[in-house]
Amino acid sequence: MxxxxxxxxxxxxxxxxxxxxxxxxxxxxxxxxxxxxxxxxxxxxQVGGRVELTAAEQQLDSHLHKLKEQEMLALDFPPAMHFFRARSHIEKSPVFKLLQKMPKGAVLHIHSSALVSVDWLVMNVTYRPHCYICFTWMGSVQFLFSAQRPFPTWGCSSWSLLEELRASTSDILTFDKSLMQNLTLFTEDPDVAYPNPDVVWERFEQIFIAISGLITYAPVFNDYLYEGLQQLYDDNILYLELRAGLSRTYELDGTIHDREWSLQTYKNITELFQLDHPDFIGLRIIITVHRVLRLSQVKQAVIDAIKMEKQYPEIIAGFDLVGREDGGKPLWYFREALSAPKELKTNFSYFFHAGETDSDGTDVDRNVLDALLLNTTRIGHGFALAHHPVVKELSRKRGVPVEVCPISNQVLKLVSDLRNHPAAVLMAEGHPMVLSSDDPTLFGTTGLSYDFYEAFVGIGGLSANLGTLKELAMNSIRYSSLPPVLKDRATAIWQQKWQKFIMENLP
Missing domain, CATH: 1.10.287 (Helix Hairpins)
Known part of the structure; x- marks a missing residue:
């Protein structure tokens, strides 16, 4: 380095x-x-600027460049539009269709509660027996699996069995679409629906609560995880690092499973998936807690995570704080709690969300500095990094990559035109980076291809080429938490898939 x-x-x-x-x-x-x-x-x-392309890669690169030029001349240029309006345009794009086929390596920033398509949640999970729904006074929904009608709770005055609701409606298709609308931010008119970041973040957090009631039901949790791995695999991803809060799961009879049960389930389902897909490398978990917690609670969470990492070293990658940075406590507030690894004299990795804000000069904005001072392994989002030249240089010098999530940053109203995303500067400078999808369920996507499109066509512009794509894919393995032996195996599998991709898509 x-x-x-x-x-x-x-x-x-x-x-x-x-x-x-x-x-x-x-x-x-x-x-x-x-x-x-x-x-x-x-x-x-620039990113990929020193990647040497073979003759075949140069041929495909020339073809991609022509396709991109045509799209940039179009009246409706997707990266300049809100993703919810651009999605249908992207799905028709020849560039996007090529990117779907491309082996992307790994996804390193994705949350466990937003792993699968909203269609699967509604058409599969909500059709299962004993699924109840509550329409809250806040205009959101909550779900619960129960052997009998649940008691009223705060915000939920009454629960209805979904099976009975569907039987009583004359238009099941419209009913199911309305459920989908309650589990995603997607809307036809996002600027009206979400006039400012506060509104979209409030809705964002409501949806996570709604999804939680579905996926923390133990039988669903097993199927949900397998389906999540399948959807990523179908998008040509061979490994993921999942940010997970390890919420307790429940059974129909009221039994509550602890975090160790969840960890063992992650391990078992991943191994089962690998039996069916031998070229899939696996899954590792970044344990998370919400940044609104008290200092003592966060310190205990770090200590607990260190203990779990010792018990499950093959599946625990490290620790992070989640939740809206602008609405929570900054990293510097938690510096004492986050010093627990030093106090315990143990190596433990952090993967901090930092700089997911446009509030320049605030304590939250300085999270990018504090993340590095606290020895983060990667920087989640890092949207504010371009405003901090000293921090940016330190990040480069240490080889600490930024996890860039283009669609998430746009939907959560940090940037409207992705050509103006700060990552454009980082990409032009060859800053260490990886691409990720953050919360695909809530954005109406699956996998990573949509984010690759926005970064390749919008953020990178015409300067981004096949070398850019190749380096970004390789970075996802290079900057993962995998041990060296598995990194080598993942790289070998990816290279084989890459060569096949090149030869099958030559013009």
Whole structure:
């Protein structure tokens, strides 16, 4: 990493010399050779800029470039539109269809409560026996599986059996669509529905509560996890790191399972999936708690996570704080609690959400600095990183990548036109990064292809090429928490899939 950093510094120094020479000679006609050399230097700095492409890869790259040029000339350019309006356009895109086939490596930032398509949740889970629904006074819904009608609770004055509701309606299709609307942020007019970040985040958190009642039912939890792995695998993903709160699961008879049961289930279902899909590398969990908790609660959660990591080292990757950064306590507030690994003299990894904000200069904005001071392994979102040159350089020097989630950042109203996403600067500078999907259920997506499209066509623009895609996919394995042996195996499997992808998609 030191060597690569010195190369970047040397390249930057060369560019400065060239620019100085250009300015010095500005009275004369600019030298075309000098101009071309500077363009080449810039291209070499970007993500994928030093990836050497084979003849076959160059051929596919040329084809992709032409396709992208055509899409950028279209009247409705998807990255410039809100994703909810752009989705249908993206799905018709030849570039998107190619990206769906592309082996993407791993997804490293995705939440356990938003792992599968909303269609599966409604058409599969809500059709199961004993599923009750409550329409809350806040305009949201809650679900619960129960052998008998649940008692009223705060916000839920009455529960209805979904089976009976469906039997009483004359239009089941419309009824099911209304359920889907309660489990996703997707809407035809997002600007009206979500006029500001506060509104969209409130709805965002309501949906997580609604989904929780479905997926924490133990029989559903097993099927849900397998289906989540299948949907990622179908999108050509071979490994994932899942942020999970390890919520307690329940049975129809009222039995409550603890976190250890959940961990064992994650392990068992993953192994079962691998038997059916031998080229799937596996799953690791980043344990999470909400950032609204008290200092003492977070410290205990870290200590508990360290104990679980010792018991399940093959499946526990580390720890993170989740929830809206703008509405929660900053990382610096929790610095004492997060020092627990040092106190216990043990190595333990953090993967902090940091900088998922546009509030420049606030304590929340400084989470990107504090994440590095607390030795985070990766930076979740890092939207604010471009405003912090010292932190950005430290992140680069340490090789700490940013987990860029384009669609999430747009839907949660950090950026409207993805061509203006701060990651465009990071990508142009060759900053360490990976692409992720964050909460696909809530955004009406599955897998990672939609985010790859937005990053490749919108954030990267015409400068992004096949080398960019190749490096981003390789980064997802390189920056994962996998031990070296499994990284090597994942890389070998990915390379084989990549070569097949190239040869099958040549124009």
């Amino acid at each position: 030191k060597r690569s950093f010195s190369i970047i510094c040397s390249t930057t120094a060369l560019m400065i010399v060239l620019m100085f020479a250009f300015v010095k000679e500005s009275r004369n006609i600019p030298d075309p050779y000098q101009r071309e050399l500077m363009l080449q230097q810039e291209a070499s700095l």
